[in-house]
Amino acid sequence: MSREITGFSNPLVKRIRSLRDKKHRKREGLFLAEGLRILTEAREEGVLPEMLFHAGQAEEHPLAAALIREMEATGGDVIVTSTDILSKISGKDNPQALVGVYRDRLTPLQRIDRHGADIWIAAQSLRDPGNLGTILRTGDAVGAGGLILLDECVDPFSVEAVRASMGALFTQKIVLARWDEFIFWLRQGPGQLIGTSLKATLDYQEPRYQSPAFLLVGNEAQGLPAAYEAECDLLVKMPMMGKADSLNAAVATAVMAYELLNQKRNRRA
Structure with missing residues (x-):
């Protein structure tokens, strides 16, 4: 009533x-x-x-x-x-x-089925709720399994992040974990860790990515710490043809996520 x-x-x-x-x-x-x-x-x-x-x-x-x-x-x-x-x-x-x-809709890391999706997104120390919500929307759009938030990130359940997700937080699993917990868990089974970095020499379209793929995105201002980059199986960069030296974190995530999706679609064609 x-x-x-x-x-x-x-x-x-x-x-x-x-x-x-x-x-x-x-x-x-x-x-x-x-x-x-x-x-x-x-x-x-x-x-x-x-x-x-x-x-x-x-x-x-x-x-x-x-x-x-x-x-x-x-x-x-x-x-x-x-x-x-x-x-x-x-x-x-x-x-x-x-x-x-x-x-709240948090899922413990140990309850994640890595085989449940070909794409997973991990974000380290995100600060902007709009970026977080947009990354959730991107994950939903490409059929990702969820978003793993590493270290100290903005609250995924803030009013601003929920609003920016446009409902995607109800379709994506959300995990909070420390880096050491995540990397230990990841190495217990299959999973290719793919980082983006301005220091990388490999173009993002050159590799043939494996599944499940874990796309690792760094902090908006600092990017990934060097120790985190060193743990990646692949470190790639996107070409920057103008004067800007980097993309917004959510935009870079979308570009990479769709490259992963397109490679999966082409393999099945």
């Missing part, structure tokens, strides 16, 4: 609003996702929110109405509220008509 909340001082509103802060997300194991598109992507993956906040007019859209009905049928917590309270929860002046509260 649905219930209504109209007061800004309601304890639940304060609690859910606090999920915009990392420490509260970590403590509660919950995060926020906004908008019909993202929530519908989650529903299509079989993931329903723990709580669903919506302004009454959301029920006029058939996809929103279907989500609300399914939440009510499964005993989920559906809260009807005002756009002003949705704005307070989301931190946006013009909030989406739907806000979902979800359990």
